[in-house]
Amino acid sequence: MTRLLLLTLALLGTSAFAQPADHLVTHVDCQGYIAGCDEDFFQTELDFARFVRDPSDAAVTVRLVSEDTGGGGERVTLLFEGRRGSLRGRRDTLVTSTPAGASQDAQRRALLSRLGLGLVGFAGRTGLADRLSVAYDAPSAETEEAAPASDPWNSWVFQTSAQGFFDGQSQIASSSMYGSFSASRVTEAFKVSITPYANYNRTSFELPREDGTDSTIVSDNGSYGIGFDAVKSLDAHWSAGARASLYRNTFSNIDASASVGPALEYNLYSFAESTQRQLRFSYSPGVRVVAYQDTTLFLKTQEVLGQHQLAVAAEFAQPWGSVDVNASAFQYLAADRFDKYRLTLGGGVDLRVVRGLSVRLDGRYSFVRDQIGLRASDATDGEILTRQFELATGYSYYASVGLSYSFGSIFNQVVNPRLD
Incomplete structure (x- = not known):
């Protein structure tokens, strides 16, 4: 009876940590309140990732830490860490900023962009690599010319x-x-x-x-x-x-x-x-x-x-x-x-x-x-x-x-x- 109980617990523990082959299992931790940190939105937009509640279940964990910028906006640092298999020990850090007055949608899309970019670096080292592709939005000539050469407000x-x-x-x-x-x-x-x-x-x-x-x-x-x-x-x-x-x-x-x-x-x-x-x-x-x-x-x-x-x-x-x-x-x-x-x-x-x-x-x-x-x-x-x-x-x-x-x-x- 004791051996059966131990075997059952072992099987439950193993199933809890099993990683699906078609997704990168990810845990996102927004330290405190971070504007735009919308896990439902991340889940619907990043098809190759599956988000879980507890970091111990994840192959990759992402911690988000925010700081106020001098312009009144917010700078968010995303700290990526691999926790399982070939990803264990791999780390990466990305940063994104939003200006003062940015809408909630603009804030969450800025986070989504960096989150997806960071996770691709981990997914590319798994069996998901063959199903990933890269896209690049080149800036138009008008956009480059419109960029101001200096700050008229001097910060x-x-x-x-x-x-x-x-x-x-x-x-x-x-x-x-x-x-x-x-x-x-x-x-x-x-x-x-x-x-x-x-x-x-x-x-x-x-x-x-x-x-x-x-x-x-x-x-x-x-x-x-x-x-x-x-x-x-x-x-x-x-x-x-x-x-x-x-x-x-x-x-x-x-x-x-x-x-x-x-x-x-x-x-x-x-x-x-x-x-x-x-x-x-x-x-x-x-x-x-x-x-x-x-x-x-x-x-x-x-x-x-x-x-x-x-x-x-x-x-x-x-x-x-x-x-x-x-x-x-x-x-x-x-x-x-x-x-x-x-x-x-x-x-x-x-x-x-x-x-x-x-x-x-x-x-x-x-x-x-x-x-x-x-x-x-x-x-x-x-x-x-x-x-x-x-x-x-x-x-x-x-x-x-x-x-x-x-x-x-x-x-x-x-x-x-x-x-x-």
């Missing part, structure tokens, strides 16, 4: 956005509006960005009274400001720059705040490897001038403060999953503010635990000791419930945990969108 990119959200019912109404504008110039040696923004939130509550009338409670707060960043690439690991900001935030009792300071960063790995791994250490000292709307708990209406921050960030995109974790320590440097600081740890981890099982962890925890702008006056019950003002706290956090498990047929990749 400067400008973006603007505005959003509004409104919802309500008979006793509650809320609205939120946000707008921003950015001007940035990004090159391999230097990058600079200037970003003004504005945000406003309002919520009103109608509370019935015993005498039949209604009492209205309104919570509104807003913030607006401008940020400036400039970074110089010193070598493959070191960067230096400066940061400045000017803003107002009614929720945090800030009438006006201005800060400026230098910044230094070191990446343990070369920035050329940024799509696969980063371990960055940064230090940012500075000075801040702040004026408060109301007198603070420390009986201040304005003050000048020194401050500094040390931060560590780790980002890894590997076959076993992805990691994006950061930690920071912030402290004020004024003589009577050395005990005002904040420690923060946060990020996300996406791991493949065993075959078919993935775990996603996200969160952030802050040990809070830097609330120097709290109002001296007590908040009313209504202001507390509607979160109109920042309240004293010793910590803040959020966390999420997600599990995903799949099993069954590894080859059923039929696309049928009826009644979706």
Whole structure:
């Protein structure tokens, strides 16, 4: 009986890994969210490939990692790796870019082009080679002549956005509006960005009274400001720059705040490897001038403060999953503010635990000791419930945990969108 059970398990394991002779079995892993990564579309367009859910079932795995470009678009790196038979150990890397404002169809077709091109290099080493052909779209003379010889914008990119959200019912109404504008110039040696923004939130509550009338409670707060960043690439690991900001935030009792300071960063790995791994250490000292709307708990209406921050960030995109974790320590440097600081740890981890099982962890925890702008006056019950003002706290956090498990047929990749 035991031998029969072991034989059955062995046969099941073998069938799970069997590779069809008429397709290249492929697993595509989009690390995080990547615009245009549409596996249903890939399956219908690449006839010679068959896509599976788990990388352990694939002859070829493809990891997609994206980065923002200086022009506001997206650059995606496709990392190919052979895992079985004659393909084992074979690797390739391809890159594609889409401009800012590209449609979803343009994004997925750009990925499809590089995905197909990369997979053909693997399929050509299998029995599929005799059924593959090569096509080339030659550019027309008009297209070549129309290509600009230089960039009239000198790498400067400008973006603007505005959003509004409104919802309500008979006793509650809320609205939120946000707008921003950015001007940035990004090159391999230097990058600079200037970003003004504005945000406003309002919520009103109608509370019935015993005498039949209604009492209205309104919570509104807003913030607006401008940020400036400039970074110089010193070598493959070191960067230096400066940061400045000017803003107002009614929720945090800030009438006006201005800060400026230098910044230094070191990446343990070369920035050329940024799509696969980063371990960055940064230090940012500075000075801040702040004026408060109301007198603070420390009986201040304005003050000048020194401050500094040390931060560590780790980002890894590997076959076993992805990691994006950061930690920071912030402290004020004024003589009577050395005990005002904040420690923060946060990020996300996406791991493949065993075959078919993935775990996603996200969160952030802050040990809070830097609330120097709290109002001296007590908040009313209504202001507390509607979160109109920042309240004293010793910590803040959020966390999420997600599990995903799949099993069954590894080859059923039929696309049928009826009644979706």
